[in-house]
Amino acid sequence: MITQKEVSDAVCSIYKQAAIVLPDDIKNALKEAYDKEDSDIARLNIKSILRNLELAEENEIPMCQDTGLPIVFVRLGNVEVENLEQGIVDGVMLATESVPLRTNVVDPLTRMNTGNNIGKGIPQINVELTDEPVLELTVFPKGFGSENNNKLAMLLPGEGVDGIKKFFEESILSAGGKPCPPTVIGVGIGGSSDMVMKLAKKALLRPVDERNGDERLAVLEDELLGIANDTGIGPMGLGGKTTVLGVNVELADTHTAGLPVGICVQCWAARHATCTLKDE
Template sequence: MITKDTIRDTVYELYKQAAIVLGEDVKKSLEDALEIEENELAILNIKAILKNIELAKEKGIPMCQDTGLPVVFVKLGNVEVENLREGIEEGIKKATTDIPIRPNIVDPLTRENTNINVGDYIPPIDIELVDEDYLEITILPKGFGSENNNALKMALPAEGIEGVKEFVVESVLKAKGKPCPPTVIGVGIGGTSDLCLKLGKKALLGKIGERNPDPQIAKLEEEILEEINASGIGPMGLGGKTTALDVKILKAHTHTAGLPVGVCVQCWADRHATTRIFDD
């Protein structure tokens, strides 16, 4: 059995890793953006971001003061698990006090802080059942400077691919510098209103620079990325060639009468960490 204590300790380590160490794929995409940049202010901003990443890792402290709302993705295989949610919540509480990370979770109406980064329905846990012999846990700390710029459109089927592309680009350009670009844009297409937004967030877990295996989706990712970067919004919204590091798209089948599109905006700190626990 995978015990609650094992889950707690794993979630703590994942949150610590995600908050402090940025993935090499994201770091490289920022370095690539620096190489092609000509705008002096954009160069200054990207260098500051890269220095920030270096110092966070060196000093073992979170790379951003907004350590996010913890979003958890779980792949549950053919293993026996003890108190999954309780173990996840205890891991987040431990991370909050021991790393430490900023307590961000409040009641939406009274604004009273729980001080433990856990609350009603928080963390949101997405569980996918898989025919494997492990439990996989991913932590994605989602900052709200970017989350506040997410967008949903219940498009009509007649709007088609061009309508999808137009909505995604418009949503990102409308955000301008608010989500701390260069951003990573996750897009969910299809499903229901809630599912397409969830897919958009899940898309952020994909490796920067890797295209969707579906050629039609891959082409759409490239076209949207090109249009966003042609805007000149640039790093921190102060001008430059790179407004988005990548666009990642996931799709689901949907109702014949609908074409839901969810846009999930992520800041340059596209933080997440994953591990697998085997029952042995």
């Protein structure tokens, strides 16, 4: 059996990793962007981000003061787990104290802070079932400077791919410099209104240098990346070639009468970390 303590210790550990160490694919994308930029201001902004990442790792402190809303993706297989939900909750509280993390969770109406990053429905836990004999946990701390720029559109079927591209461009222009670009963009297509936003968020877990296995979507990812960077918004919204580091698209089938599209914006601090536990 995988014990509650094993789950809580694992969540705490990967939360610390996510808060402090940016995944290599994002680091490499930032370095490539720095080399491509010919604007002094753009290069200065990216250089500052890269230096910030070095300092975070050297001092073992979070890379950003907004340590995000705690979101956990779970792949649950054929294993026996003790109190999975409470283990995740305990892990978030442990991380809040030990990293430490800023306490971000509040009642949406009173704005009363819970003080421990736990609240009603929080951490947000997304469970996907699998036949594999494993429990996979992914911590995805989502900052709200970027989350506040997410968009949902219930397009008509006739708007097709051109409609998706138009909505995407409008979303990037609307966000401007607010989500601390260069950003990473997750795009969901299909499903229902709630499902498409989850698809968009889940898309952000895929490395930016890994294209979708569906050739149609791989082509669309490259096209959308070009659209975003052609805006010239640039790092921190001060102009440049790099507004977006990568665009990842995920798709689900949908109803014959609809074309849901979700845009999930992630700032340069595209943080997430994963671990796998086995019932041994």
